[in-house]
Amino acid sequence: MGHQALVPLVNNVALLLALGVAYDTLVLQRRAYTLRRQLLFGFILGMVGLAVMHNSWQFAPGILFDTRSIVISISGLFLGLVPTLVAWAMTVLYRLHEGGHGAVMGVAVMTTSAAIGLLWRRWRAGRPGTMRAAELYLFGLLVHLVMLPCTVLLPWSIAGDVLRTITLPVLLFYPPGTVAPGHAAGAAGGAQPRARGARGERDALPQPV
Secondary structure, three states: OOHHHHHHHHHHHHHHHHHHHHHHHHHHOOOOOOHHHHHHHHHHHHHHHHHHHHOOEEEEOOEEEOOHHHHHHHHHHHHOHHHHHHHHHHHHHHHHHHOOOOHHHHHHHHHHHHHHHHHHHHHOOOOHHHOOHHHHHHHHHHHHHHHHHHHHHOOHHHHHHHHHHHHHHHHHHHHHHHHHHHHHHHHHHHHHHHHHHHHHHHHHOOOOO
């Protein structure tokens, strides 16, 4: 994976950081995380997923790599079921529309990424905002360790070459790429309870007459 492959992946990371900002703006700044807002954020996540897919690295015709696995897994971890299902459906339908030998693998990767994000969120009792960078790294590592065996869904004639080519770059770049937006979202999420607590303490103080 050379310089030409790294440029779209860097662009992908920039989009993921924008996702962290959007999380702060659209979710944390609002008191009621209603179904309508969950659907809206799922749509925005889906658009981010489509954007990173447009900045993909093409290993061979029909075999594309990008950071949509990070988008979907972070969605499952921080936003829950509804936004993740919306984003998953949008990206899966687009990948199937693109077609090619890697379509089935792509769908499998998005599905496992969503499942791991949602299961980790459940294990975290719906409070992923307390995760430190090391745990986010382990989370990203798990997502992409599961991604690699999905290469068996490629044609046998190229599956081995693809696995040998992507294993080191995926394990080097994708887990840290998961930490960045996850840390941004987690930091923003942690700031909200602290701000609410400070406001509550201030309101509890005796007020001048």
